Amino acid sequence: MSFNFSAPATEDTEADSAPVVTIDKPEHVTKTERGEPVTFLEAIAEALFEEMVRDGHVFLLGEDIGVYGGAFKVTKGFIDHFGSERIIDTPISEAGFTGAAAGAAHMGLRPVVEMQFMDFISPAYDVITNYIATSLYRGSGPMPVVIRGPVGGGNRGGPFHSQNVEMAFFHTPGLKIVYPSTPYDAKGLLKAAIRDDDPVIFEEHKGLYRAPQLREVLPTEDYVVPLGKARQVREGSDITLVTYGMMVHRSVEAASTLQGEDGVSVEILDLRTLLPLDDEAIMDSVRRTGRLLVVHEDTRTGGIAGEIAMRVNEQAFEFLDAPILRVAAIDAPVPYAGTLEDYFLPQTHDVVTALRYLARY
Amino acid sequence: MSFNFSAPATEDTEADSAPVVTIDKPEHVTKTERGEPVTFLEAIAEALFEEMVRDGHVFLLGEDIGVYGGAFKVTKGFIDHFGSERIIDTPISEAGFTGAAAGAAHMGLRPVVEMQFMDFISPAYDVITNYIATSLYRGSGPMPVVIRGPVGGGNRGGPFHSQNVEMAFFHTPGLKIVYPSTPYDAKGLLKAAIRDDDPVIFEEHKGLYRAPQLREVLPTEDYVVPLGKARQVREGSDITLVTYGMMVHRSVEAASTLQGEDGVSVEILDLRTLLPLDDEAIMDSVRRTGRLLVVHEDTRTGGIAGEIAMRVNEQAFEFLDAPILRVAAIDAPVPYAGTLEDYFLPQTHDVVTALRYLARY
């Protein structure tokens, strides 16, 4: 079935109604076509915009994503371009609008849900794990729903504006989880996620959104980065470091230090997709280096390092020359004060220390 | 502050109101004092009843726990004994009454929440992880809340009456998670959980509730089983098997087979408390045997085996003579049909196969 969105809603629900596809593109999604470098945030905005243009089935739901453009302004101007039936400002009801997205997916649409902060995905935990994740298995059809939003600490956001949510969903078969670390990947992975027929949780680290040093010029042609494939960030022969998100950048710093000061060669894999895990890439590397460090910003106990350690035991134990180790946040809620939060989060010096320990092992 | 519950509620809210503490004890909580063996379910009922008698701050909330006595009849007759202000039949609102329990805990009470099936804890995921688990850390005081209910598969309950919920909460610092496997432990751990000042998720496997072979005579005096301590179910020298819940019993069967048919000696640890993990007991055993199998009924990816594997790497890698391995349910929702569910769940023969593999490694 093919859909055409009808004219803007009647006035009694939407004073925001705007003519459909007549207003110019918002400026922040035009950088790539103008050959300019984009930030992580702009890459995401471009992916959303381009997918909405490419496929009339794609639409967005979330709090304040319309006229305001979302808490981080990712969708600024979208409502003028696509109208208020494709950019839906929702009541504050994460479960309700995520459930509604599931219904829309049943009808053949491809909803992209924004959580204002990913911390607020938790009221939707039930509908995501029990309904969305299980739909295909239960025989109720595919669930091409993407749930995206800002995650991560370091911004003095306190316990409810700083969480990483991957491990809330990692244990749920049927979901995919994506967590990019660069503008290129963010755009390509988000496009892949939108085109994927499985539900995808898509995490965007706030600390990357506008980081100027990450800006890069992206291909002008359409591209996707396939889900489920890790990226080799740096080749190395002595230690494998598996990480993702913000920690990719800290790990690169640490690896440079090790190379420069210790002459130790660290290979870095950016997982990009956390579920399903790219076992092959991890095993390949571990079989070559014999040493593995997992670094994640999320808290320690029950973090993804455990699953990776288990799989390496299952698939590459004989190649290990040292214990698999991890660097992670401490087991606590995310504290607000700068002193506390910096202590809470894994820092570059932690990675350096862990790598040195492994190198000497 | 000390509390006395007031007289039964006024009629306009509660036609169920009953005189307080005048009605006899329900029959199923009198077995131990009569020297009779109790089932797993009766052990839990006794723990609840005795704690309510011992401490006037303890009260219960949940769906259908009053006149009906709960879906599994754990609290049958309690409302006649304790009245409808201490046995509260709630509206269908897991988040609402769990949040209310948190409020009651702030006021010095010790609420015990029943989830009709633990699968329905998911709408309360937000309030448990964000509010209850973080209260102490945020400076809002202790949270002596127990959330208990039936879990586990094998009963043809389908995807929403069969789940294990430990991994939904294992990644949340501030929570404790308990999962007993015998009547003795169930009673002692539930008492410990109720007396503990931290919030506890307490999982009760439906398949154990009325299993006749588990019935045992319990001490007539008050006892607790401390949280955080694993139990050595069986001594052994060749392989350590770490497990909990229903899988303790399958593991014992498998270990007997190994002993009898292969002459391999398997040590079994029943974790009992999943969070915090009893690292010491695990490491002690692994250091002696050099081989570790983790068996859990819960699904594979992101299961607790991963965290255990990671910790053994961190703390006892040098002692490993073989890879850490696991036996778990397949990565899928719990299917309804018997054929599918039996295939989905880890079976005794899986444990036997895994133990043999490790023994020969």
Add this chain to the structure above:
Amino acid sequence: MNDPARADGPRLAADLGKSDLLELYEYMALARAAEDRLEIMLKQGHVKGGLYRSLGQEAVGVGSAFALDRRVDGTGDMIAQTVRTTGAIFLMGGTPLQYFRQYLARSTGPTRGREANVHWCDFRKGLLGPVSPLGTMTQVMAGITLVFKQTGQPRVGLAYAGDGQTSTGAWHEGLNFAAVRRCPFVAIVQSNKYAFSTPIRLQTRLASFTGKAAGYGIESRSVDGNDVLEVFEATRDAVARARDGGGVTLIEARTYRRLGHAQHDAQEYVPREEIEEWERKDPIGRFRERMVREGWALESELDALDVAARERCEKDAERAIQEPAPDAEEAVQRVYEGLITSVPWTRLPEPTPRGAAI
């Protein structure tokens, strides 16, 4: 009865003709016959897990679904069914055979044995099967009807809930979403006195669930849920309003759950007289009596429908009983599109943990 205007013969009641009235009766009888037959299968050991009946509530599902534009090509109205609306499932085009296969977890069933009771979808017939967590389906149906509106399809969605479900945050968020977006949505609350064992007064302080509508700024109506024509008329109006862009209506259908929550509930918390009182208000008996009294049908015509329903269910039940369970190995399929979940390594021909990899 997709279009009353096309019905043959004179309008007898509620703007319906004789064939319509007979159809209403037929589907109530079919629902009852199917559930009766299922109960036998439970006692015979063919059904595992819970068995939930709509006994005494048949008029709600049948009367309301009859007001929908029912099609089998995926372009009609939709319902979010529950275990208390067996008749609506059949009226939409679901069959007793599908129903039995599902309850018996057969490989031929609509979910190939993966899910239980009425938890199955058939989008072509407009059937949205539920999950257990209560309230979810109101959210999902809100999204479905959002799409009807977004894309200008003249379709309506109807979601059933029990009295107990209205206490859930999920229901609140779903209904509010539909109300704010003015989705073509009809919410029916089957107020049947209990949620499992919990009486309504411990669920809400309201005397009537129409009071809930006031909280969402939507239309509402309370009907005698044991009068199939009253249910039909109220739903027809609500559906027409929804299709015309008038937004959401909440209909309270006052009825009674004459059996326990499920087969394993002995209903000890219910006074015997209460059940007897409602036996006298049986929706099928009442409608039969009225049809005969008003001369809309002959006893013999209705008897024939009863017999046909029972025979059909008997035949379909026997067939379903003979059919096979799903193959065990299917358990690993369709967790993801195009990915196969790994088979446990301990079951590989040559067990090795490396086989555990995806």
Add this chain to the structure above:
Amino acid sequence: MNDPARADGPRLAADLGKSDLLELYEYMALARAAEDRLEIMLKQGHVKGGLYRSLGQEAVGVGSAFALDRRVDGTGDMIAQTVRTTGAIFLMGGTPLQYFRQYLARSTGPTRGREANVHWCDFRKGLLGPVSPLGTMTQVMAGITLVFKQTGQPRVGLAYAGDGQTSTGAWHEGLNFAAVRRCPFVAIVQSNKYAFSTPIRLQTRLASFTGKAAGYGIESRSVDGNDVLEVFEATRDAVARARDGGGVTLIEARTYRRLGHAQHDAQEYVPREEIEEWERKDPIGRFRERMVREGWALESELDALDVAARERCEKDAERAIQEPAPDAEEAVQRVYEGLITSVPWTRLPEPTPRGAAI
């Protein structure tokens, strides 16, 4: 004003005497002064993260909290505060110094730097601090007031929510629980036209939030939220009803958020005239004018209160600024009672992963 009957002098308005009226003014002025001072600290770089103001809404918090039995020994009424009820926090006994320390994440602050803005509790003063996920506090306060009822304590709980929060399932479940149990609970909805940028019409179809009360079978009242006396009177009635066992009341306080959601919101979605219109309805200005006009107080008396508020805030702000941040290592403490979370092994004097064990 714990007991109006004991106030000195004649009753001037709303059964209040002069000292009461001055106190109402004083706390509105204090709330405004504290927030003004905080804004300066934000610009100076002392405050990290969001800054949320109650500018133009001061009458709601102050008028309502004034109706409570306020004590500092843990036996009085309680409020679940929000960032829009700064005045209520102060009236209950919270101090500007605590408020600044918290916003500045000082080790001396009520959460020792673990939490932000008004997210702090002081149960002795009846302060229940929120978490961010909206709706939670209505559930928690439902439980607190449940205990008041269970244990026969003559105490009342008041929870504030915004218009947007009423859309959450959490709020629905919490309020319904309190309603069904007839808890001594007062729910105040601060209807301030927006939830972040979302106007009320995209949040609910209701014209007035009193419509929500109908969905729970509870009492309700709508008041001019910029009239501190009207807020006070409505709350006083609701509190008295709650204390008498009359259950829950929902009060809609109609007001306006004159600044952005937080400091970083430039409010571009709001017509300039709308803000100007509400500037003219400023609750402090209106109350001042009325007090002078009616002869309840002299301009000079009110000026003195303004000055005192500003001076107090100035002093407290300077003090808070000087105070230290918490020690980094405190981050591992009090995750559990009596257990210390492990320090990262990479920070041990001799780093070894074995040190990672709990």
